[in-house]
Amino acid sequence: MVEKRVTGRDVARAAGVTTATVSNVLNGKRNVGEATRERVLAAVRKLGYLPDQNGRSLRQRNGHAIGVVVGKSLSNSRYGRTVEGMLQEASDRGYRLSLCRNRIMPNGMRDYLAAYYQCNIDGVIFMSHDTEGPDSESLQTVIDGNIPFVALDCQIPSTKYSAVDFDYRGGAADATCNALSYGHKRLLYIRPSVNNAQETLREEGVRQACAEANATENLIVIDVDVQIQLDDEFADTRLEMSEDPTHSYAFYLDTTFRKLLSGRIRPGDAIVCSWPGWSAIIRSAFPLPNVMFTDLASESLSMSGTDAFCVMPNAQAGKVCVDTLVSLIEGNAPQSHLLPIRCFDVHRKQIVNERPTVES
Amino acid sequence: MVEKRVTGRDVARAAGVTTATVSNVLNGKRNVGEATRERVLAAVRKLGYLPDQNGRSLRQRNGHAIGVVVGKSLSNSRYGRTVEGMLQEASDRGYRLSLCRNRIMPNGMRDYLAAYYQCNIDGVIFMSHDTEGPDSESLQTVIDGNIPFVALDCQIPSTKYSAVDFDYRGGAADATCNALSYGHKRLLYIRPSVNNAQETLREEGVRQACAEANATENLIVIDVDVQIQLDDEFADTRLEMSEDPTHSYAFYLDTTFRKLLSGRIRPGDAIVCSWPGWSAIIRSAFPLPNVMFTDLASESLSMSGTDAFCVMPNAQAGKVCVDTLVSLIEGNAPQSHLLPIRCFDVHRKQIVNERPTVES
DNA sequence: CTGAAAGCGCTTACAG
DNA sequence: CTGAAAGCGCTTACAG
Numbered sequence: 001m002v003e004k005r006v007t008g009r010d011v012a013r014a015a016g017v018t019t020a021t022v023s024n025v026l027n028g029k030r031n032v033g034e035a036t037r038e039r040v041l042a043a044v045r046k047l048g049y050l051p052d053q054n055g056r057s058l059r060q061r062n063g064h065a066i067g068v069v070v071g072k073s074l075s076n077s078r079y080g081r082t083v084e085g086m087l088q089e090a091s092d093r094g095y096r097l098s099l100c101r102n103r104i105m106p107n108g109m110r111d112y113l114a115a116y117y118q119c120n121i122d123g124v125i126f127m128s129h130d131t132e133g134p135d136s137e138s139l140q141t142v143i144d145g146n147i148p149f150v151a152l153d154c155q156i157p158s159t160k161y162s163a164v165d166f167d168y169r170g171g172a173a174d175a176t177c178n179a180l181s182y183g184h185k186r187l188l189y190i191r192p193s194v195n196n197a198q199e200t201l202r203e204e205g206v207r208q209a210c211a212e213a214n215a216t217e218n219l220i221v222i223d224v225d226v227q228i229q230l231d232d233e234f235a236d237t238r239l240e241m242s243e244d245p246t247h248s249y250a251f252y253l254d255t256t257f258r259k260l261l262s263g264r265i266r267p268g269d270a271i272v273c274s275w276p277g278w279s280a281i282i283r284s285a286f287p288l289p290n291v292m293f294t295d296l297a298s299e300s301l302s303m304s305g306t307d308a309f310c311v312m313p314n315a316q317a318g319k320v321c322v323d324t325l326v327s328l329i330e331g332n333a334p335q336s337h338l339l340p341i342r343c344f345d346v347h348r349k350q351i352v353n354e355r356p357t358v359e360s
Numbered sequence: 361m362v363e364k365r366v367t368g369r370d371v372a373r374a375a376g377v378t379t380a381t382v383s384n385v386l387n388g389k390r391n392v393g394e395a396t397r398e399r400v401l402a403a404v405r406k407l408g409y410l411p412d413q414n415g416r417s418l419r420q421r422n423g424h425a426i427g428v429v430v431g432k433s434l435s436n437s438r439y440g441r442t443v444e445g446m447l448q449e450a451s452d453r454g455y456r457l458s459l460c461r462n463r464i465m466p467n468g469m470r471d472y473l474a475a476y477y478q479c480n481i482d483g484v485i486f487m488s489h490d491t492e493g494p495d496s497e498s499l500q501t502v503i504d505g506n507i508p509f510v511a512l513d514c515q516i517p518s519t520k521y522s523a524v525d526f527d528y529r530g531g532a533a534d535a536t537c538n539a540l541s542y543g544h545k546r547l548l549y550i551r552p553s554v555n556n557a558q559e560t561l562r563e564e565g566v567r568q569a570c571a572e573a574n575a576t577e578n579l580i581v582i583d584v585d586v587q588i589q590l591d592d593e594f595a596d597t598r599l600e601m602s603e604d605p606t607h608s609y610a611f612y613l614d615t616t617f618r619k620l621l622s623g624r625i626r627p628g629d630a631i632v633c634s635w636p637g638w639s640a641i642i643r644s645a646f647p648l649p650n651v652m653f654t655d656l657a658s659e660s661l662s663m664s665g666t667d668a669f670c671v672m673p674n675a676q677a678g679k680v681c682v683d684t685l686v687s688l689i690e691g692n693a694p695q696s697h698l699l700p701i702r703c704f705d706v707h708r709k710q711i712v713n714e715r716p717t718v719e720s
Numbered sequence: 721c722t723g724a725a726a727g728c729g730c731t732t733a734c735a736g
Numbered sequence: 737c738t739g740a741a742a743g744c745g746c747t748t749a750c751a752g
Binding site for chain 1: 745747748
């Protein structure tokens with residue numbers, strides 16, 4: 001596309017040196033005389049030389065790029081935020097971010113593994129979608145091939161690759177503890193009827209906090225069928241494409257909550273919801289006095305519809321993933337990280353860092 | 361990392377041919393005898409050969425990758441959705457997606473231009489953030505260098521590069537027309553006090569629809585100061601990092617709306633909001649009867665707090681961008697696209713495709 | 721401290 | 737229809 005590419009040879013000629021010296025000046029691998037160095041740098045500036053990364057990668061046997069498996073989930077702002085954190089950290093560390101899916105290629109291999117073997121990427125960050133991790137066959141390939149691999153939010157610890165996870169249990173416990181501190185009689189915990197590690201841990205956290213506050217008998221757990229969202233990869237694509245707008249997630253939830261919760265919420269209840277935005281929908285459907293809402297996760301507009309919510313450290317998770325992966329690529333041992341989830345109380349305007357004293 | 365890389369030479373040896381033949385079989389560039397072809401493919405399968413893309417790119421002078429400038433905006437679900445559309449289309453077309461920012465490098469060049477000159481990417485899709493496009497110097501570089509370039513949502517048409525834009529005017533007109541069709545006395549249009557193409561077009565659409573319905577005297581335009589969000593790149597990072605949670609966007613908006621709109625909303629009003637989620641916040645702050653809300657944009661949970669909203673064709677925009685860019689890379693002329701924005705009415709449960717008849 | 725040369729893995733004219 | 741060879745642009749031992 002460009003008429004005349006500037007190459008290392010052009011710079012060498014202009015500076016009166018060889019391409020080896022140009023390379024050594026730019027990469028600082030070995031000592032170069034000050035005068036020569038200056039001449040080379042001047043030529044680089046003058047010609048606007050930017051080394052071709054393909055030649056570099058071919059020779060060095062690494063691509064200076066990280067593959068990020070985003071699955072079907074990038075429209076979820078949570079994952080977007082995570083990728084943003086990754087992007088910042090990766091560019092600071094001289095790595096590019098290359099997006100992958102989790103699709104099976106014609107040869108039966110997942111696309112992100114193929115990208116690795118094709119030397120497009122030096123390692124993989126696998127972002128799970130609702131703690132759904134990589135398939136076991138791919139995981140075995142990762143282990144056998146010693147592929148630098150970070151599993152984000154997959155809840156599958158291993159000594160063979162790195163893992164970054166969220167402390168769902170602790171976050172839920174803190175949030176529940178905060179809710180109980182307001183002295184409401186009952187605690188309704190509304191969770192999706194899906195069985196994954198995330199929801200199991202959250203429920204454990206809720207139960208644990210209730211037990212510690214001697215409020216186990218006040219806890220009512222309500223399961224919500226969210227099948228529609230989990231089954232249909234293209235639910236909101238259909239909305240977007242105007243093909244079947246009534247299947248929208250929020251519309252479905254609103255309808256579902258109205259049916260499911262009718263007559264079950266009472267004034268004076270404390271309500272803890274597993275997923276972001278649920279508080280606002282339920283509050284708007286059941287405008288009862290003296291009900292305290294908490295979401296165990298948050299989206300951008302969460303604050304307007306709830307009294308407290310957990311803040312997912314998504315950007316931080318992205319950074320930690322990149323750090324951990326680069327460490328693996330450099331030959332270090334795998335690490336595991338468990339990131340804390342903080343609960344923010346809208347009225348008290350503060351993070352509930354430690355569990356507040358219960359006033360029951 | 362991998363102990364023993366499988367190379368084209370290994371395949372050639374196993375099949376009793378030269379590397380040239382292996383390449384020709386895999387790329388289908390020239391005719392290869394059926395028997396030879398079978399032998400090569402068998403060897404490829406047996407050895408699990410995946411060609412190194414660096415060697416390929418170095419020789420072919422292109423990287424089979426597209427750069428996407430995501431700026432500071434990927435945590436906005438709208439842009440995540442767009443990237444999702446790009447990813448699907450790009451992988452279908454054999455291109456990788458490489459994330460770029462819009463940062464100035466030490467040499468004074470934007471990172472996405474550097475990536476192009478380093479042959480990391482074959483072209484650029486520039487996703488604007490609130491119709492904020494590339495700086496004019498970079499744009500000149502793009503034009504002078506004949507760099508394949510697609511400006512998404514930048515509202516800066518040119519014959520030198522491609523542009524994909526949204527029909528904000530048409531969407532706003534349709535939505536306003538739909539709101540007027542309910543026969544409310546007044547129409548309050550609540551828009552951010554920012555001067556960009558997007559907001560200008562939306563207001564034009566609103567005014568145009570009012571004029572066509574002879575309702576211009578019923579229109580009241582209210583500007584909202586959203587300075588906090590536009591000024592502070594890290595507003596929600598601070599929230600996430602627990603550094604200053606009270607500056608959250610939603611919290612700020614809630615407070616602002618309560619002050620700004622106090623006493624100005626009356627039962628029986630129709631309210632049109634420029635940005636997604638505003639309807640829900642305002643409705644919850646002013647629970648008045650018989651008020652009809654419309655958002656001129658949508659997020660995932662929009663439906664629960666509003667009566668009608670515009671649906672941004674984000675995934676489609678992503679696909680169109682990739683198609684357009686690939687066409688440019690292949691040497692075709694630049695194109696311009698204007699994507700329609702549909703308005704969805706929650707009660708009528710349908711897309712307002714054509715403007716409904718006004719019943720005033 | 722610097723140069724001449726080899727080679728990373730691929731594709732593509734050039735011969736036959 | 738297939739092979740032998742050149743070369744994409746870089747980095748890195750190897751000499752000096």
